[in-house]
Amino acid sequence: MHTNNKKETTHKKMELTKNFEHQSAEQKWYSHWMHKQYFKSIPDGREPYTIVMPPPNVTGVLHMGHCLNNTIQDILVRRARMTGKNACWVPGTDHASIATEAKVVAMLRERGITKSSLSRDEFLSYAWEWKEKYGGIILQQLKKLGCSLDWDRTSFTMDKGYYDSVIKIFVSLYNKGVIYRGKRMINWDVKALTALSDEEVIRKETRQKLYHLKYAIEGTNDFIIIATVRPETIMGDTAICVHPEDERYKHLHGKFAFVPLINRRIPIIADEYVTMDFGTGALKVTPAHDINDYTLGQKHHLEVVDVFNDNGTISEAAQIYVGMERFEVRKKIAIELEEKGILLKTEEYTSEVGYSERTDVVVEPRLSLQWWLSMKDISSPALKAVMEEEIKFYPSKFKNVYRHWMENIKDWCISRQLWWGHRIPAWFDINGKFVVAENEAAAIAQFEIEHGITNATLKQDEDCLDTWFSSWLWPFEVFKGYSQPKNEEIKYYYPTNTLVTAPEIIFFWVARMIMAGFEYMDAKPFQEVYFTGIVRDKQGRKMSKSLGNSPDLLNLIDQYGADATRFGIMIASPAGNDILFDESALEQGRNFNNKIWNALKLIKMWEGRQSKDDFNESSFAIDWFGNRLNEVSLEVEIMMQQFRLSEALKTVYSLIWDDFCSWYLEWIKPGFEQPINTSVYNKTIGYFSELMQLLHPFMPFVSEEIYHLLQETTEDLCVRQYKTAITPDKTILEKGLLLKNTISGLRDVRNKQQLKPKESIRLFIQTENKVVFQSIESILSKQINAILIDFTSENVANSFTTVIGKDKFYVVSEQPVDTANQKSDLEKELTHLKGFLISVEKKLNNEKFVQNAKPEVLALEQKKKADAETKIKVIEESLANLVN
RNA sequence: GGGAGCAUAGCUCAGCUGGUUUAGAGCAUCUGCCUUACAAGCAGAGGGUCCGCGGUUCGAACCCGUGUGCUCCCA
Numbered sequence: 040m041h042t043n044n045k046k047e048t049t050h051k052k053m054e055l056t057k058n059f060e061h062q063s064a065e066q067k068w069y070s071h072w073m074h075k076q077y078f079k080s081i082p083d084g085r086e087p088y089t090i091v092m093p094p095p096n097v098t099g100v101l102h103m104g105h106c107l108n109n110t111i112q113d114i115l116v117r118r119a120r121m122t123g124k125n126a127c128w129v130p131g132t133d134h135a136s137i138a139t140e141a142k143v144v145a146m147l148r149e150r151g152i153t154k155s156s157l158s159r160d161e162f163l164s165y166a167w168e169w170k171e172k173y174g175g176i177i178l179q180q181l182k183k184l185g186c187s188l189d190w191d192r193t194s195f196t197m198d199k200g201y202y203d204s205v206i207k208i209f210v211s212l213y214n215k216g217v218i219y220r221g222k223r224m225i226n227w228d229v230k231a232l233t234a235l236s237d238e239e240v241i242r243k244e245t246r247q248k249l250y251h252l253k254y255a256i257e258g259t260n261d262f263i264i265i266a267t268v269r270p271e272t273i274m275g276d277t278a279i280c281v282h283p284e285d286e287r288y289k290h291l292h293g294k295f296a297f298v299p300l301i302n303r304r305i306p307i308i309a310d311e312y313v314t315m316d317f318g319t320g321a322l323k324v325t326p327a328h329d330i331n332d333y334t335l336g337q338k339h340h341l342e343v344v345d346v347f348n349d350n351g352t353i354s355e356a357a358q359i360y361v362g363m364e365r366f367e368v369r370k371k372i373a374i375e376l377e378e379k380g381i382l383l384k385t386e387e388y389t390s391e392v393g394y395s396e397r398t399d400v401v402v403e404p405r406l407s408l409q410w411w412l413s414m415k416d417i418s419s420p421a422l423k424a425v426m427e428e429e430i431k432f433y434p435s436k437f438k439n440v441y442r443h444w445m446e447n448i449k450d451w452c453i454s455r456q457l458w459w460g461h462r463i464p465a466w467f468d469i470n471g472k473f474v475v476a477e478n479e480a481a482a483i484a485q486f487e488i489e490h491g492i493t494n495a496t497l498k499q500d501e502d503c504l505d506t507w508f509s510s511w512l513w514p515f516e517v518f519k520g521y522s523q524p525k526n527e528e529i530k531y532y533y534p535t536n537t538l539v540t541a542p543e544i545i546f547f548w549v550a551r552m553i554m555a556g557f558e559y560m561d562a563k564p565f566q567e568v569y570f571t572g573i574v575r576d577k578q579g580r581k582m583s584k585s586l587g588n589s590p591d592l593l594n595l596i597d598q599y600g601a602d603a604t605r606f607g608i609m610i611a612s613p614a615g616n617d618i619l620f621d622e623s624a625l626e627q628g629r630n631f632n633n634k635i636w637n638a639l640k641l642i643k644m645w646e647g648r649q650s651k652d653d654f655n656e657s658s659f660a661i662d663w664f665g666n667r668l669n670e671v672s673l674e675v676e677i678m679m680q681q682f683r684l685s686e687a688l689k690t691v692y693s694l695i696w697d698d699f700c701s702w703y704l705e706w707i708k709p710g711f712e713q714p715i716n717t718s719v720y721n722k723t724i725g726y727f728s729e730l731m732q733l734l735h736p737f738m739p740f741v742s743e744e745i746y747h748l749l750q751e752t753t754e755d756l757c758v759r760q761y762k763t764a765i766t767p768d769k770t771i772l773e774k775g776l777l778l779k780n781t782i783s784g785l786r787d788v789r790n791k792q793q794l795k796p797k798e799s800i801r802l803f804i805q806t807e808n809k810v811v812f813q814s815i816e817s818i819l820s821k822q823i824n825a826i827l828i829d830f831t832s833e834n835v836a837n838s839f840t841t842v843i844g845k846d847k848f849y850v851v852s853e854q855p856v857d858t859a860n861q862k863s864d865l866e867k868e869l870t871h872l873k874g875f876l877i878s879v880e881k882k883l884n885n886e887k888f889v890q891n892a893k894p895e896v897l898a899l900e901q902k903k904k905a906d907a908e909t910k911i912k913v914i915e916e917s918l919a920n921l922v923n
Numbered sequence: 924g925g926g927a928g929c930a931u932a933g934c935u936c937a938g939c940u941g942g943u944u945u946a947g948a949g950c951a952u953c954u955g956c957c958u959u960a961c962a963a964g965c966a967g968a969g970g971g972u973c974c975g976c977g978g979u980u981c982g983a984a985c986c987c988g989u990g991u992g993c994u995c996c997c998a
Binding site: 444 | 924926927928929934935936937939942943944945948949950951954955956958959960961963964965966967968980981982994995996997998
């Protein structure tokens with residue numbers, strides 16, 4: 040290895056490392072960008088481009104879903120920043136009431152403290168302490184990924200101002216009459232001791248047993264047999280129901296039966312709700328513990344017997360097994376029933392059971408007094424906006440999902456029996472009279488107005504609000520749009536541009552933000568919603584903590600680099616489709632970094648080796664690549680508008696690797712230790728810079744690093760503005776394609792002739808486009824190692840003949856010509872072309888085709904025919920010559 | 924039970940208004956190369972019943988129907 044040291048010293052230049060070293064580059068550039076305040080946005084004369092980040096749980100750590108989500112947002116934001124927009128990306132976290140409270144409770148338990156031993160204030164001070172200490176780690180992790188967020192705007196759903204806005208909105212909705220208290224069937228989490236919304240219940244296929252039980256019929260020795268998966272609830276039975284048309288049970292309508300073990304007398308009723316062919320066709324009705332039974336109970340005026348306590352143990356009302364845990368009772372009662380001959384049989388049965396999203400315990404349907412938000416009125420503008428595409432969904436298939444939910448919307452249970460969150464602003468006196476007001480003083484005053492009692496002693500509701508009741512304000516309250524109406528920022532940034540989120544929270548969050556936007560800002564919260572896919576592992580399983588199939592992201596970033604991680608996750612994620620995460624994609628990203636790095640090394644070698652010599656031989660390469668760059672820039676622009684990010688990245692990847700590295704650089708590359716023309720060199724630096732600019736939104740670190748190594752500059756790629764791409768020259772692009780095809784075809788000939796790279800050839804071209812080939816001749820000879828290229832009008836003896844497109848090439852070398860091989864190749868090609876010609880002719884001979892097809896289609900088919908005929912003729916001639 | 928979506932090369936996916944070649948890309952595979960930026964590389968190649976069946980059409984991977992398999996959402 041001998042390098043020219045003299046040049047190194049005269050040309051202030053660093054020794055470039057073997058491979059791209061991501062660690063140092065990432066650190067260096069992120070702090071540089073921060074220092075320059077490139078991510079900071081202040082309203083100005085430019086058009087804004089705003090994204091509010093879906094706030095992760097304050098206790099969260101970065102996982103694959105966040106990584107995908109935030110990479111997409113960063114790509115959009117960085118591109119906007121480079122196209123003249125004032126880009127503003129707002130970070131923040133969600134207080135995530137139930138998840139955080141569960142973590143705090145667990146932390147306290149480890150320290151030997153139970154929640155019940157603490158006052159509300161004591162508990163909350165522990166929770167805040169925890170939040171300050173561990174909260175927001177995820178935001179630091181996003182910096183590692185390169186996210187260009189405006190950190191000065193970091194918000195939290197329980198910030199003072201935000202908290203007050205949530206309370207004010209509760210009060211205003213209450214005063215409008217859409218918030219009410221009601222006893223309803225809710226989903227009860229027996230571990231967290233709180234109500235859950237329907238969306239917080241996860242249904243899972245669960246293997247259970249179906250128990251067949253005998254209920255004695257009053258005044259007879261007869262029995263009716265019911266099938267149930269929940270024998271522990273029989274003490275809550277208040278009826279037996281059969282289908283009115285069911286012949287087996289018609290004689291029992293209006294009779295009574297007895298609940299086993301406790302012998303409560305219950306009616307036998309008939310209702311079409313019952314499925315005749317499920318179980319025995321007879322259903323036990325337990326209105327307190329099943330939503331359908333509850334409805335049935337109301338219809339038939341049945342008694343409600345609640346046999347559970349809050350924590351899932353059996354209540355006094357059950358009479359037996361009092362205080363025991365529900366699943367324990369299921370086992371025990373089954374044994375007792377069997378011993379007493381009441382249990383006839385059990386069968387295996389699989390059905391869906393609801394589990395709490397947060398604590399993973401089986402959810403208990405339960406009657407409970409909760410706060411509700413009536414959804415009918417508030418949801419209709421939100422439905423309309425999406426249906427009429429005032430807000431656009433990408434991919435649009437989610438419109439259907441959205442419509443279905445919105446059209447069947449139910450009232451929202453907004454209270455949670457938790458302390459960590461926004462405390463419900465309702466005040467009660469000892470008699471249960473209450474008022475809703477922003478604070479205690481206002482409540483006392485209000486109490487006098489509503490109930491005529493002065494200076495009442497009031498106690499605030501213990502519960503807090505569902506987390507989503509605060510996050511639905513996110514797009515405007517991060518700009519204080521509600522607390523400081525019509526302020527400069529909200530006027531400038533709202534409505535925001537794009538929401539990037541997972542389809543699983545379309546109801547939790549997206550729909551409700553749209554409602555809140557119209558309700559409180561009188562305008563949609565965003566122009567468009569891009570739904571990402573769900574990240575799955577290689578086997579297609581959803582990534583989850585319990586499966587342990589979620590890789591450690593920080594590790595991956597460490598190992599492959601942030602750019603490679605971003606590449607790996609983006610390259611396989613078409614809009615709205617799930618993405619199968621495979622580490623080999625990150626490897627591909629790392630290799631790509633390295634490829635770019637090596638291109639830089641090659642060009643840097645030329646830096647000190649320039650000349651003013653004539654550069655005619657490179658002029659075609661320069662023309663061609665400039666046009667390719669324009670062509671791809673336009674393509675990428677369109678793809679970005681349609682959110683085809685994965686495709687856009689692929690296109691840029693291929694432009695850099697194939698067109699720039701494999702073709703362009705090889706075409707302009709001077710011979711060993713030969714100088715390069717200065718203007719070719721400068722053009723190349725310019726192209727490389729533009730390539731880095733195209734790549735920057737996807738892979739910000741490597742592109743910025745290379746950009747600065749290419750040339751001395753004070754400008755940063757991060758804020759460099761894209762220039763407008765011009766329409767490329769088609770003729771030049773076609774010529775480039777011809778050149779590429781010719782080179783590949785002739786390299787194939789060399790391979791087949793087993794020619795070593797160093798063995799040169801002589802090439803004779805038989806063509807009607809001599810002028811075209813002359814203009815690319817010098818590149819061609821370099822690429823196929825030809826010492827001579829000439830044109831001919833007839834067969835060349837002792838040559839290997841090949842046909843590429845419509846032209847014929849004779850390759851003369853030292854190697855003996857393998858005629859058989861050559862012949863079979865040509866014959867194969869001929870068969871293919873003849874088959875193709877037949878299919879084209881079939882169309883053209885079809886009168887109906889000629890009559891009905893559009894003129895341009897017809898012309899195309901005629902051209903296809905003519906081309907195929909020419910090619911066939913050329914191949915047939917070659918074959919004829921071979922025989923000789 | 925109701926609704927939505929998907930099925931194209933070994934894998935992951937493009938194929939946008941039915942006609943641009945008897946279907947394209949990346950990864951993987953095979954062959955040959957340690958060629959002077961890069962072996963994490965270069966050059967080249969092979970690989971398809973477009974899930975089955977039926978229909979509409981001059982023409983279907985694409986539209987319609989139906990069957991099968993898978994995924995998701997809701998009850």
